[in-house]
Each structure stands twice: as C-alpha cells, then as structure tokens.
Amino acid sequence: MQKGQSELLQEQIRELIKVGVGGKYKDKTDYTAKIAEELELENRMVRGGIDRYIKQITKAAATGQESTTLYGLIYQQKYIDQLSNMLNQAISDMQKGTAGRHEIALKLLPQCLSRLAFNEQTYINSPNNWDAVSLIVLKNVINGISHRQTLNRLSVQVGSALEYEARFTYFRDRDKETFDKIAKRLHRGNNMPMTKSKYLYKRTVFVYYMKKKNYVWDAWNKIDRVHLGTKMISYLEILGLVKTVNRRIGANKTIIYVEATDRTIKEIKNFNGINEALSPEYLPMIMPPRDWSYNPFVGGYYGKKYNQENRPEEIAKSLKKGNK
Numbered sequence: 001m002q003k004g005q006s007e008l009l010q011e012q013i014r015e016l017i018k019v020g021v022g023g024k025y026k027d028k029t030d031y032t033a034k035i036a037e038e039l040e041l042e043n044r045m046v047r048g049g050i051d052r053y054i055k056q057i058t059k060a061a062a063t064g065q066e067s068t069t070l071y072g073l074i075y076q077q078k079y080i081d082q083l084s085n086m087l088n089q090a091i092s093d094m095q096k097g098t099a100g101r102h103e104i105a106l107k108l109l110p111q112c113l114s115r116l117a118f119n120e121q122t123y124i125n126s127p128n129n130w131d132a133v134s135l136i137v138l139k140n141v142i143n144g145i146s147h148r149q150t151l152n153r154l155s156v157q158v159g160s161a162l163e164y165e166a167r168f169t170y171f172r173d174r175d176k177e178t179f180d181k182i183a184k185r186l187h188r189g190n191n192m193p194m195t196k197s198k199y200l201y202k203r204t205v206f207v208y209y210m211k212k213k214n215y216v217w218d219a220w221n222k223i224d225r226v227h228l229g230t231k232m233i234s235y236l237e238i239l240g241l242v243k244t245v246n247r248r249i250g251a252n253k254t255i256i257y258v259e260a261t262d263r264t265i266k267e268i269k270n271f272n273g274i275n276e277a278l279s280p281e282y283l284p285m286i287m288p289p290r291d292w293s294y295n296p297f298v299g300g301y302y303g304k305k306y307n308q309e310n311r312p313e314e315i316a317k318s319l320k321k322g323n324k
Helices: 002-019 028-062 070-096 101-112 127-142 151-174 176-188 198-212 222-239 262-275 312-322
Strands: 242-249 253-260
Touching: 028 262, 070 101, 070 127, 070 222, 070 262, 101 127, 101 151, 101 222, 127 151, 127 222, 151 176, 151 198, 151 222, 151 253, 176 198, 222 242, 253 262
Parallel strands: none
Antiparallel strands: 242 253
C-alpha cells in the first residue's frame, strides 16, 4: 500500500513538472498569473539579499570591522602591493643611510621581519617581505574607513598592532617549533571562545606562551608607536585611500582627523550599489525551474537575467520556446 502511494506521488510530481505548478492550466491567463507570482517571489529574494547586505556592512562599520566586508577585502588587495613597495624602498634607503631625518619613525619597522629577511644584518631588498606589515596597516585603517578618526588615536592603534607583529616575529625566531605548534592549534579554532575576537584571543595566547617561556620583549614606547603609526597613515594618504583634515575645536584647539578621501567614499558607494543585489536570499520556486541550456546564465529561476523588465508574458514565451 505504501509503495503504491509513493509511486502515485512520483507520478503526480512528474505531471506537475510537465504542465506547471497548480495543475493543468485551462488558459494562458492562468499560466501567466502563476509566472507573475514566481517573479514577485524572486524580487522579494533580491530585496531580502539587499537588506541582508546593508545590515552586514552597517554592523561592520558600527563595530569597527570594515576590513571584513567585501569592499574592505577588495581595498586590501588593491593597496597591499603598492604599500609593500613603498615600505621596501623606505627601509632600503634607511639601511643605505640615505633616508631623511623624518624617516626616524621607521627605525622599529624591521623588527616586524623575520631574521630570514636579513643577510648578516643587511636587509634583503624584496617588497614581498612587507606584505604582512602592509596588511596589518590596511586592516586597522580600513576598519574605520566610514568614520573619521583622530590621527593620534589611529596612529597608536596602528603602531600597537605592528608592535605585536614584531613581538610574535621575535617569538617565532627564538622558538619556531613551539610557535608553529601554537599557530596550528589556533588555526583549527579548537576551544576558541565564541564571544571573543579571534585576533584578540590569538594575541592573548601568544603573549601567554612568551611569558611562560620567559622571553623578554623590549616594549616600544607610546611616542615611537605614534610616530610609526603616523608614518604608515601618511603612505596611505599618498596612495589616495585616506586624507588628514584639521578640525578646529573651540577657539584654541585643533584636532587632526583621518577620513576617507572623496574618491574612496564614491568607490565604496558604487561598489555596494553593484554588489548588494548579487546575493539574493534564495527560496524554493513556485514554478518548475527553467531548463538549463548551454548558456550558464539561462536556467533555474525566471528573473531579470532572462528578461530585463520581468514581463510575465515574455517569460512564458521564453519558456515555451525553450521547451520545444
């Protein structure tokens, strides 16, 4: 009995797929109305995807995590090579003694590199050496790209992040085996608290093991961190990602802010406008899916990729043509 019901159900499903959801249509109007209902569903899917995208980037901006957004990742890819080239040139000039007096802020930066980047304490000229440093700088600046930030505060933030990189590089050079073992376990994410930032948790773990191994780190002072962070931000200003702006506060006080350039703001706005509709909230179809052709963009859903204006009559005509 159960087998007979199963076979009957499968037969009904095949018939529905053949003639269209809702049974055999008696006239064209009924069929077109069902397609219109499907198109409305797909429009709701697109709107749902847009709402989700906007919610994600709004939350990222509010929590200072814009480097994790799609546009944040694109900016990191866009600028990492350019920034690495600038750092490589600056450190090479400093090693040769040709750097100006304003480059003193860079004196701590080589500590972020493994000893493998040096040959008998002489820097090996290679922009790729600086990719990790460039990424740290870009992440920290992009995290607040939608808001203005004081230069002093952002400089401390960037300088502090670079000091941690230098500190962990020191650990890796001293005890690579232990460092790699810890890094591998952290990468797997075992026992990592869900309520804590992954980066902050990893940083805490590495600092703990450094203290456990009695590795003494010669801490950078705040002035040096500010100078180094300010120098890194100045490179991004040259590249056109951000700008520094003097804002008068009261009669005798001026604060320097770091803001996105007009070009950056426009690029982010255009990028979000294009990409917000590319990830709909996919839902089950009302109508049978359109057959796939040799064109990878024709098949499945009925929406705008088949008909820019989404006219049900045109969709019905297209389906009829495709089923011949």
